[in-house]
Amino acid sequence: MAEKRRIELMVCTGTGCFAGGAFQIIEELNKELESFGLKDEVSLVATGCNGFCGQGPLMVVLPDNIFYGWLEKKDVHYLVEEHFLKGRPVKRLMFMPPDEKEPFPLLSDIPFFKKQLLVVLRNKGIIDPEKIEDYIARDGYLAIEKVVASMSPKDVREEILKSGLRGRGGAGFLTGKKWEIASQQIKTPKYFIANCDEGDPGAYMDRSVLESDPHSVIEGMCIAGYAIGSNEGFIYVRTEYPLAIKRMRIAIKQAEEYGLLGRNILGSDFDFTIEIREGSGAFVCGEETSLIHSIEGDIPEPRQRPPFPAQTGLWGCPTVINNVETLANVPVIITRGAEWFSKIGTETSKGTKIFSLVGKINNTGLIEVPMGITLKEVVYEIGGGIPKGKKFKAVQTGGPSGGCIPSSMLDSPIDYESLQKAGSMMGSGGMIVMDEDTCVVDVSKFFIQFTNEESCGKCTSCRDGSEALLEVLTRISAGEGREGDIDFLTELGESIKDASMCGLGQTLPNPVLSTLRYFKDEYEAHIKEKKCPALVCRNLIQYYIDPNKCVGCLLCIKSCPTEAITGESKFIHIINQENCHKCGQCLEVCPPKISAIIKVTGSDMENLVQLSEIISCKEWKKNHEYS
């Protein structure tokens, strides 16, 4: 058959776009391309996550590099005719930032993509993750080829050590060093485990790597196996990731068929196999010693280290565990060299890092940036700033046990050390942006609630300590904070960090400690003035209808689920505080040009005019014009 392809549609089928109906779009595209007779000229590729999930479902048209977002089934007919047949790209489906007049047609012009640097996600959106041929075409399996043909295991370990690659799973340990320790162990066999447990709520970096480029992880594992002298690898993926598991299965099978996995890889005497292990465990399952217990079929609880898994791991044998993002870096380091890699990033943190950028930010999605980029660049340039003109308050990095970084530190570069100095951590790459409407006490409470629930309970400090933190935080946000609470939280937080056995306990106080460090005044306001400055904590706020503004339209009365608002048409409405559950419905429905409903807290609640009788809006106006 003659090859007439001139356009390729890279349709994102990552988690977000999938949920948004990407497969319905694909179906519709197929139908329309067929009916316009364009099937030979235009082909369709289902890719992994493109990154700009906030714009999904989306696609990129190649070779023109045109980006279309927020696609709907009903747009497809027009799009196919206009762009793919007649060559007129459709403006209204292009990316349009809030305060611009003209859309950005090209992906490469969109600020969200501009400051990114793709090393791990080098193939994202360019290959079909279910085709090994696509991976090979992009220099895939070139690294393993180089390794078996011309490098000794020691050469490989040294190259990785020289590159400065550090683990992306949380602790940031030097990968080359870990491999070195394992290779020195005399005991055999040795095992290799790729960690794709990814238990952080809202994180999907690792999932995305597997879904968009599974072969890069396979190749990384193979190289690691060669370097440490292991012939058996496992990849631990959570069951909640069916698409990642499916793509990994397909990829392993293809690699086996081509002899890139199994016996005598590429004709060499190196053998390596990979098995998938599905885990459906708790957050703590991602911790390396728990994960090993889980693969062994035991209760997934952490154990004391040392000995480290590299010394005594799976079934008592030397075992290296690496995060999947760490592994996807390995093939490029081998093909492009340690020197190239170590030029990216800062003194202590080399290469790039993937983050999931979410929260109160205009552009949400998955980003890969060079280490050393500032938080400001991420929030304002890639993220496009805070929506609705609100003020930035803090960015929370490092997952549920990371810390909040305030605006005064937005110029800090992103690397392992700077984040730690700021009271947070790199973690696996969650990044939650908070605006002025976020209450730090509430946020701390939320994260401690999570870690408290996820604590395996084995060590007292983590189990009971988190419980005690939660109790105090709950009291404070309920308006029952006491003198001494702040000191108690600080001391308890520090001692949980010191006394806990695994990383969960050692980091869980971070959200509390970091917010106490930067937003102490807000804690004090809650405790001393019974005031929630961000107007979030329900017990400390009131909804109030301003009689000077109320026009008596009944909207709030109709919306109130607890019938806490009284009033009649054209009479000023009044909220009966006793019945109010503070759901905020009334504020939502009050028309913006009226804006009669406000939230108040602390002493402001005492200064409100309380109406004692029902009065018509007209009457009120008249009385108040004269007075």
Added chain:
Amino acid sequence: MPKLTIDELQKMRETTRKGIYLREGNFRGKVIVHMGTCGIAAGAREIMNAFLDESDQRKLTDVMFTTSGCAGLCSEEPIATIEMKGSPPVKYRKLTSEKVKKIFNEHIMAGNVVKEFVLGIGSERVG
């Protein structure tokens, strides 16, 4: 599926690379077939087909084929613009499959504009 040797993997890399050339964007030239309603009526679809056939026969991976709207000269359709890197765009008029063959051989492959079919060079018209 046979297990690959290093040589075979290298060969495979070369062939598979051709399969994804549209995604890598290293083009030395671009052919734009004008596909307004008038163009389509005058046979622009066949012209596109002719270009794609020629490209396929030569297994080219460095020329991009695309469409655009009406060029504003309906009586001259089908029209195509050829933009080779480093030279001004050239518009050809009243195309047929035979003309496409000649343009492909002489202009796209050898770099010589086929003057007899030219409608304009750059943004100007040739009188």
